[in-house]
Amino acid sequence: VKKIKFETLPQDFSPSTLPEILKLAKKIMGDIALIYERLNKPFFMETDKLIIRRFTSEDTEAVLALSLDRMNSSMKNLDHQWPTDREGCKAAAAWFAGNDISYAACLKPSMKLIGYISYNSVNDEGILDLGHVWHTAYQDNSLDTEALSLMIQYAFEKLGVRGVTAGNPLDVEEQIAPLKTIGMEIVETREKASFVNDENGNSIEFTGVKMLITKEKWGAKNPES
Numbered sequence: 078v079k080k081i082k083f084e085t086l087p088q089d090f091s092p093s094t095l096p097e098i099l100k101l102a103k104k105i106m107g108d109i110a111l112i113y114e115r116l117n118k119p120f121f122m123e124t125d126k127l128i129i130r131r132f133t134s135e136d137t138e139a140v141l142a143l144s145l146d147r148m149n150s151s152m153k154n155l156d157h158q159w160p161t162d163r164e165g166c167k168a169a170a171a172w173f174a175g176n177d178i179s180y181a182a183c184l185k186p187s188m189k190l191i192g193y194i195s196y197n198s199v200n201d202e203g204i205l206d207l208g209h210v211w212h213t214a215y216q217d218n219s220l221d222t223e224a225l226s227l228m229i230q231y232a233f234e235k236l237g238v239r240g241v242t243a244g245n246p247l248d249v250e251e252q253i254a255p256l257k258t259i260g261m262e263i264v265e266t267r268e269k270a271s272f273v274n275d276e277n278g279n280s281i282e283f284t285g286v287k288m289l290i291t292k293e294k295w296g297a298k299n300p301e302s
Contacts, residue, residue: 078230078299079110079124086115093174095135099188102128110227118177119231127224128183129194132173136181139190140173141166143212150213154273154281155246159210182224184215191215194228196236203239204289205232213251222255229259230299233292240291246270247284260298261288 092098101121105111113121122129132140144159144166160166173179173193182192192215197206207228211221232238243261245252253261263286270285 079108079227081110081112081230081234084111084113086113086120091115093133095133098130098133099128102185112231114235116177117235119180119228119235122180122227122231124223124227126185127220128185128188129180129224129227130183131177132170132179132181134167134171134174136170136173136190137163137167139181140170143190143193143210144169146212146214147210151249152210152246152252155249155283156210157272180228182211182220184220192221192224194224196228196232199236199238203237205236205238205241207232207241207243209243211252216251217254222258225255226259229290229295233295238292240289242287242289244285244287247286253286253288256288259290260294261290263287264289 092100098121101113102123103111105123105125107125109124111123112119120131141161141163144161147153147159148161160169173181178196180194181190182194183189184191191212193210195208197208199205207225209221209225215221229241232241241261243256245256247253247266265287267285267287269282271280271282273281275281
């Protein structure tokens with residue numbers, strides 16, 4: 078949990094290119110997180126190690142690199158498929174940049190894109206569905222946990238959600254490990270989940286799980302938040 082300092086983007090300042098967005102960066106130290114908001118949504122988050130920002134159309138090559146890494150990982154056939162060609166990733170980057178639910182997690186100071194986090198939807202019960210894709214070279218080193226924790230903290234403190242849920246494969250520990258660390262628990266198991274067919278047209282099935290952390294449990298685990 079970070080001590081969040083909030084900033085609001087001036088109404089006449091609407092950065093849409095990567096160099097403009099990165100001008101927001103400051104020297105953040107220790108347990109502080111700086112968050113710029115636009116239209117009551119996070120636009121730019123910064124910690125001492127990470128920047129989590131809105132996408133731009135300039136992110137095509139970074140999205141392509143993340144997608145190719147995913148296709149060589151244990152998640153290859155266990156999630157919605159990303160394009161693996163440049164034109165497809167150009168369209169994906171443009172779509173990410175055009176919405177307010179997709180966020181690029183970048184490593185400081187290189188600003189390399191190492192993860193994707195999405196606020197997918199909030200249901201009628203006030204439960205936010207959270208998604209994430211993380212570069213395999215940066216899993217299990219606390220960066221994924223830090224980024225996801227900050228996004229969840231923001232959702233509870235500013236969006237007023239009652240809980241945060243995430244769906245992932247049960248047997249891909251590196252995918253669900255950061256969620257467990259944050260305090261999410263498995264509340265539902267689906268034995269025959271599938272997103273992809275094999276070369277013969279048969280479904281590639283796996284055991285999927287729904288994980289959840291409630292606002293009450295988050296508050297008990299993080300009393301200062």
